[in-house]
Amino acid sequence: MSDNSVGKRKRVLSGVQPSGNLTVGNYVGALRQWAREQYNFESFFCVVDLHAITVPYDPLALREKTREVAALYLACGIDPEVSTVFVQSHVSAHAELTWLLNGITPLGWLNRMTQFKDKSAKQQVDSVSMGLLDYPVLMAADILLYQADAVPVGEDQKQHLELTRDIAQRFNHLFGDTFTIPDPMIPPTGARIMGLDNPTAKMSKSETGSEYHAVYLLDPPNRARKKVMRAVTDSGREIRFSRDPERAGVNNLLELYEALTAQSREDIEQQFDGKGYGDLKKAVAEAVVDMLGPIQQRYEDLTRDSSYIDNLLARGAERANEVASATLKTVRERMGFLEPLR
Incomplete structure (x- = not known):
């Protein structure tokens, strides 16, 4: 009891x-x-x-x-x-x-x-x-x-x-x-962020097959940006949330951006309307780096x-x-x- x-x-x-x-x-x-x-x-x-x-x-x-x-x-x-x-x-x-x-x-x-x-x-x-x-x-x-x-x-x-x-x-x-x-x-969001190199598999902290699989919480900013910019997308152009398996890479980036910025899906789609995957990756990379900064500073302070x-x-x-x-x-x-x- x-x-x-x-x-x-x-x-x-x-x-x-x-x-x-x-x-x-x-x-x-x-x-x-x-x-x-x-x-x-x-x-x-x-x-x-x-x-x-x-x-x-x-x-x-x-x-x-x-x-x-x-x-x-x-x-x-x-x-x-x-x-x-x-x-x-x-x-x-x-x-x-x-x-x-x-x-x-x-x-x-x-x-x-x-x-x-x-x-x-x-x-x-x-x-x-x-x-x-x-x-x-x-x-x-x-x-x-x-x-x-x-x-x-x-x-x-x-x-x-x-x-x-x-x-x-x-x-x-x-x-x-x-x-x-x-x-x-x-x-409700961000419960299952997928691998940047393989958006059909969950992002794993133990994956060793590719150095571009995941952004780690202790990755320096340049490293984090590089990993996001190398993320798998597809041959399309439209930046919209989708359950289409063929668009899993773009959808994963959008869901990560959604989780980090707390913007609505409608607002995010409007933000990237008419833009390319490179614009999306840059925005996601900056959101990731902005999130990591305070965490890494706090970690450094705690482990002195x-x-x-x-x-x-x-x-x-x-x-x-x-x-x-x-x-x-x-x-x-x-x-x-x-x-x-x-």
């Missing part, structure tokens, strides 16, 4: 893996929304480092990127005085609840996960980890530990959130009302003293552990585990 009594703010929880480089897509589809909504909810934002080890990784890079992602949370507007910012592995309840939920999660549910199929297809069969298959159960544990009412997610994570709801409902049926059933929060981020994460883990431990205690009791004498 949720520990959110009537009258209290509802809770949200979300997180990003410390792998690859955070992109403009991460910002407009997730981080910006978190910053806006944190004042309306009791917010928990974690760096999900346990998720990052489900595929081959570099331990040194993991540690470095964990701090980087945490600092970028703050640079993008997450206020540590308002929201709880922490590292997933710093709260051991995440791993324990995952194992407990494994006991009630049918294998068939996991085998249906599209993301597992996609990621495992890119690896040799013998190298696919059990963690990759179990990834959605860990995600469920992340959410359910904090009795989250809502989870800001992109379209690609909706299936995992649906699984979280299924697991929570199954647990509640078996052991009594224990978990809050979370709802998705998907922003490396101990600041570590201390902030320690405080966040302490608060997160208070909430997670209470949920885990209830779960253990209802599942019939004998508690050790203190």
Whole structure:
């Protein structure tokens, strides 16, 4: 059962893996929304480092990127005085609840996960980890530990959130009302920014196939401009929003511009009426650079003293552990585990 009594703010929880480089897509589809909504909810934002080890990784890079992602949370507007910012592995309840939920999660549910199929297809069969298959159960544990009412997610994570709801409902049926059933929060624009080099695939922070795939939040201005100017378009001329797959590149640039400028689609189409793709790319590039400037300055300020981020994460883990431990205690009791004498 949720520990959110009537009258209290509802809770949200979300997180990003410390792998690859955070992109403009991460910002407009997730981080910006978190910053806006944190004042309306009791917010928990974690760096999900346990998720990052489900595929081959570099331990040194993991540690470095964990701090980087945490600092970028703050640079993008997450206020540590308002929201709880922490590292997933710093709260051991995440791993324990995952194992407990494994006991009630049918294998068939996991085998249906599209993301597992996609990621495992890119690896040799013998190298696919059990963690990759179990990834959605860990995600469920992340959410359910904090009795989250809502989870800001992109379209690609909706299936995992649906699984979280299924697991929570199954647990509640078996052991009594224990978990809050979370709802998705998907922003109306910018929820799914696509790759600049391949507008049919979501912009990914871990894509290494092309240096022009994504604009990273820490890209210098000239680099960001160059990437946008190299974006794939088509052989047409009309600059209008479209669902035509043949026009996916232009539509992706328009949706990115829409997300960054908050202009209406009608106004944007009027702005580019009679203009060419080069004009569109220049406008998008400048909007991107204008967005990145304050984020990068804030990031530089936050990371001058490396101990600041570590201390902030320690405080966040302490608060997160208070909430997670209470949920885990209830779960253990209802599942019939004998508690050790203190």
